Amino acid sequence: MNTAEWISRSVSRLLPAAGSRQKTTLAPVEFTQDATYKEANSEVILGGVKPKPTAAAQSPAPAAASTGARQTCRSLPERLAGSLRRKDEAMSPRLLRRTLTDLQAILDSQVSEVEGGRRASQFANWYGAALPAQRRDCWLLMSEQFAPDPGLVEAARGHYEAAQNTLDAGQAEIGLRRALVSPRSRLLQRFAAFPEGMQFLLDLRSELLPHLKTEKRLLALDGELEHLFSGWFDVAFLELRRISWDSPASLIEKLIKYEAVHDIRDWNDVKNRLDSDRRCYGFFHPQLPNEPLIFVEVALLDKLPCAISPLLDEAAAADDLRKATTAIFYSISSTQTGLRGVSFGDSLIKRVVETLKAEFPRLRTFATLSPIPGFRSWLSKNVGTMLALLDDKARAALGRAVGVEPMGPADFLTAAEQAPTLDATSPVRHFLMQCAAHYLGRELVRGKPLDPVTRFHLGNGARVERLNWGGDPSSKGFNQSYGMMVNYLYDLKRLDRYRAQFANSKLAVSSEIETLGF
Template structure:
């Protein structure tokens, strides 16, 4: 019954109204939407006048009108989309508030349906009550949003609108109902069964290649020649596309075909390097995975992307035996700054003495200062060994609510990979140094052990290689 309770709890977001009067920027209390709709004159910092607000409400009602066909409702939606594109953020907020307040489920009917569910005494009664609860949740808002998705560009409009909502300060919670309903709709509309995996190469349309440059989130694409290198004969790039957004990859992955597991990003990004002989390739390295649509936050299709890409690669290159990443560790330095001293305290007396001599202190401030030039540190350096110990503990031991701390680790480990190897001085870019002192990690996708690794993770145990396990013990 726990799943039902969670589902019911989530639905409360859909009917939560906007807040009442609050001081505006000019110190004047902002009127609730209902009062503004009944008023005559605009006041203070209000974006739309009462007359404009009433007209906007009428236009939204046309979109949501059940007596109109979806085609006609979509036509009204297109007109509002055109208005929205020219309007500023304050007007957008009025638009969102109208959708939340005027088109949500009937709160009284929903409460009654929930009470019937809570009082259900048998499986039959509970099933009937659940059906009633679902019916009570049906609203004209859902129909309205569905009609906004119909015109050309409508799906992108909704995704961009949610991105705008998510960019608001966390303290501004009055639009949470709209965000929740959009996320729910997107989870169905962007189901992986509806997405198409496409290979992207140098012959792809220029407009699409520009999207790769724009949305690359791991290693910035510096130029067209940089992009061409990433699309060379020893590389592959794949993206998931939605039929209603055919010109924008929702997520894409860059792959290098090599003869061993990569331990540094520089050779992969070296534009002057000759293409590798793909006939000798036995390893596929996923070195960049980028989500392009912030409005699809919470809608996960990255794991399916990896699976589809592995299947596609093995069909083209049957000799491929190993699938791994070369990944950043974006949360490492930040975590060490807060918790690293406790990790260093676990070093034995001999290691502490060596670190004291090399760094001038057995604390994280001295260690980070000594890591200013990681490429100059030899393998047996006390500073390097301490940093590797800390990084291994961060990736291989530390969790929050049973989940890995690092966002990239959560993604790959959740897909069944394991923490395979730490790579010293693997990313010496300013970004790499700032995030993880130049360290990168390989996550290995062992196709025969994906389920085993997921099972371990479900038990709160991070799957790691023997090398990482040894580093954790120091």
């Protein structure tokens, strides 16, 4: 067979029979190193050879499309059954069917896990080069075409209900569980089988998440991924490792890349954070051995700190570890957006506390020095409500300090712009701290703290210990909280009590915070 005949035969497989516009059924395609597919300008490219456009492809668009009228978005089954791609659709029906066939081939129960993983790897290679809109079509296929069989689920549910209080109840429950396991779950497990598969799935979900608000059809796929990740990334399977200056440069570079609380400026900055009086620990997964999932930076001191600047001062001498009594968690950063909803930060802190206590028996205090990321934004919307909580005397004193009587919310917010220059006797400063104490200790949404950092630490059993004026003088700190920071204290003897309080929407705060609030 010469080259021209081979090309002609290959192209003919992609085209519907002459004179027919019925749904085309494609045979399963096995990926090889030399055969890939993609869509460019609505044409299929196979093995790098672009077929000549057909007469149908060269013909003018239908009248409705030429008029510019907006067409109703077709459902996925309608697109799979169609023959022509509409203007706003990423994949043509033919390529959509082919993609579905290849996903089904990955899931084929007659092939081994190894072969299924190989097919998944080949598909992932194509996906990596696909356009964003084409990837969204892949998500829709995974979400809608690999759902549990409704008939099987309904039958299993009926059997389960009928078997209650009988000897068959256990077997009926097993049957219902099996019926609820979707082909989608098994498909995703095949993707996790090849070496880069776990990172592929994490990246896929990371890209998927921003689309959930506008594309509800993707919720099933997202829920499946979150459920699988919750098992795959259970803390029982994670390894706690110390990251030091002696760690590989590629790993230290990831600290610089993923640091989310206090940006790392350069290598001198990161070296300071890994000095002898510091510790950095991360959780690692066996499938991602060189990728920290979350890491925490710790400073070993002799007292509770009130500001971040001394901890980040590269010129400061290292603290004497023989005098260290306090471990301060001053930065906790997650690295994988795809693991949203999978929480292991609390386990990280507990494991780090145990590790530090074994290395430094003199440590007695475990606390954080944390930002208050949502405070300024919240106050700008609620300052009127906060001002209404003041008695007449306090409100008058605040008005005199601001220089406007009677004072309105906008007048106070203008005065608050001078926060870095306010001394300890300033009524404006005192009122800002009152508002911050209220925000941290009493502002709830669905029974949980509004502030995400507060929600994280109090959910782990900490308490709001102390507000620190001017704790973060950077522009970021000012924009978040007028420069204030907070210490959350992990009292190891009261963690369970505080967690129980938190479950009942009662937040643990120190007497200092309680007194400072309204």
